[in-house]
Amino acid sequence: MNNEKTYVTKPYLPPLEEFIPYLEKVWQSGQLTNGGPFHKQFELALAEYLEVPHVALFTNATIALVTALQALRITGEVITTPYSFVATAHSLLWNGIKPVFVDIDPVTLNMDPAKIEAAITPQTTAILPVHCYGHPCDVEAIEKIADMYNLRVIYDAAHAFGVQCHCGSVLNHGDLSILSFHATKVFNTFEGGAIICRDLKSKERIDFLKNFGYANETAVVATGINGKMSEFNAALGLLQLKHIDGALAKRQEIDALYRQALADVPGVRCVSGRDELRANYAYFPILLEEDYPIARDELYNLLLEHNIHARRYFYPLISEFSMYRGLPSASPSNLPRAHFASSRILCLPIYPDLPLEIVHQVVDIVRRARPQALVA
Numbered sequence: 001m002n003n004e005k006t007y008v009t010k011p012y013l014p015p016l017e018e019f020i021p022y023l024e025k026v027w028q029s030g031q032l033t034n035g036g037p038f039h040k041q042f043e044l045a046l047a048e049y050l051e052v053p054h055v056a057l058f059t060n061a062t063i064a065l066v067t068a069l070q071a072l073r074i075t076g077e078v079i080t081t082p083y084s085f086v087a088t089a090h091s092l093l094w095n096g097i098k099p100v101f102v103d104i105d106p107v108t109l110n111m112d113p114a115k116i117e118a119a120i121t122p123q124t125t126a127i128l129p130v131h132c133y134g135h136p137c138d139v140e141a142i143e144k145i146a147d148m149y150n151l152r153v154i155y156d157a158a159h160a161f162g163v164q165c166h167c168g169s170v171l172n173h174g175d176l177s178i179l180s181f182h183a184t185k186v187f188n189t190f191e192g193g194a195i196i197c198r199d200l201k202s203k204e205r206i207d208f209l210k211n212f213g214y215a216n217e218t219a220v221v222a223t224g225i226n227g228k229m230s231e232f233n234a235a236l237g238l239l240q241l242k243h244i245d246g247a248l249a250k251r252q253e254i255d256a257l258y259r260q261a262l263a264d265v266p267g268v269r270c271v272s273g274r275d276e277l278r279a280n281y282a283y284f285p286i287l288l289e290e291d292y293p294i295a296r297d298e299l300y301n302l303l304l305e306h307n308i309h310a311r312r313y314f315y316p317l318i319s320e321f322s323m324y325r326g327l328p329s330a331s332p333s334n335l336p337r338a339h340f341a342s343s344r345i346l347c348l349p350i351y352p353d354l355p356l357e358i359v360h361q362v363v364d365i366v367r368r369a370r371p372q373a374l375v376a
């Protein structure tokens with residue numbers, strides 16, 4: 001048994017000595033933030049790597065989500081998913097917007113487009129879906145409804161770094177997409193985030209908004225916030241870009257190993273995307289069906305006993321937290337599939353240098369799990 005604890009993820013770090021020259025340049029220039037040379041370079045390099053028109057860097061994805069809603073002047077009600085990290089819906093409350101939750105697709109666990117129309121009211125102005133686990137939403141169905149009702153679409157793409165669907169980068173869908181570069185994500189800058197935008201004019205407005213609303217030295221044109229990414233984080237991001245393809249390849253290897261080893265285990269469903277030309281293997285979620293011998297929390301605890309800390313993403317649902325549960329759309333009867341998934345999901349460890357012995361050990365525990373009474 002391994003004595004060291006294995007977490008669901010471990011932040012990818014480049015060799016420290018490779019970062020030192022970047023730091024020396026920051027010390028030489030003396031420019032620490034406010035759109036310095038690394039910030040400019042990183043924005044351009046990211047746009048090229050991700051194959052997107054424009055990138056606006058942020059201090060984190062939560063501030064980026066709040067700002068994206070401001071950039072598009074979203075008000076009233078926004079349709080979103082309860083099956084996500086809490087920051088998705090928090091960005092709405094921070095803007096005085098009412099979240100309206102709709103249920104998820106039972107296969108991808110992303111927002112079910114078929115549930116959107118019934119949730120639209122005269123106050124609805126936008127849709128805020130999440131590419132959960134980096135698996136693309138049904139972007140075409142969502143776009144169709146948005147066009148029909150003249151709604152804006154903002155994707156929380158915090159999990160979807162580098163993901164391509166059949167028509168190219170998934171980040172090119174909707175009006176804006178938001179990335180997270182938090183330590184726990186596939187691509188990290190310690191903390192960080194970005195808004196992907198289609199045209200220079202929206203990038204310009206977003207750049208004002210993340211700098212207190214300053215349009216120039218003397219003119220403040222909006223109630224902006226401080227959402228700027230520092231030179232330290234931008235420099236690290238530039239270096240991380242050199243390593244990301246290698247990191248994704250290692251994740252792919254682990255993903256394939258889990259899938260193959262778990263394929264014949266009754267009651268274990270490896271959650272998959274529907275339309276990925278290039279996946280990022282950000283998470284390895286398994287859903288325990290009714291014929292799995294023990295409950296999800298029992299497996300979670302069994303893994304913990306073996307020093308494996310799997311995570312229940314996403315449990316509880318956002319709609320269960322106190323600031324949301326009073327909303328009519330938060331009622332469990334409106335969200336049966338989200339509740340089902342939330343009580344049966346478990347994300348297994350996956351990260352580039354996860355030892356393959358640990359993967360085999362996790363598979364073994366999942367495969368052999370039996371109710372306590374039978375084990376004795």
Ligand SMILES: *Cc1c(COP(=O)(O)O)cnc(C)c1O
Pocket residue numbers: 060061062063084085087088130156158159179180181182192193
């Ligand atoms: C991580 C995450 C966020 C928040 O990202 P930060 O960069 O930590 O602010 C938002 N939405 C989802 C779906 C996330 O997983």
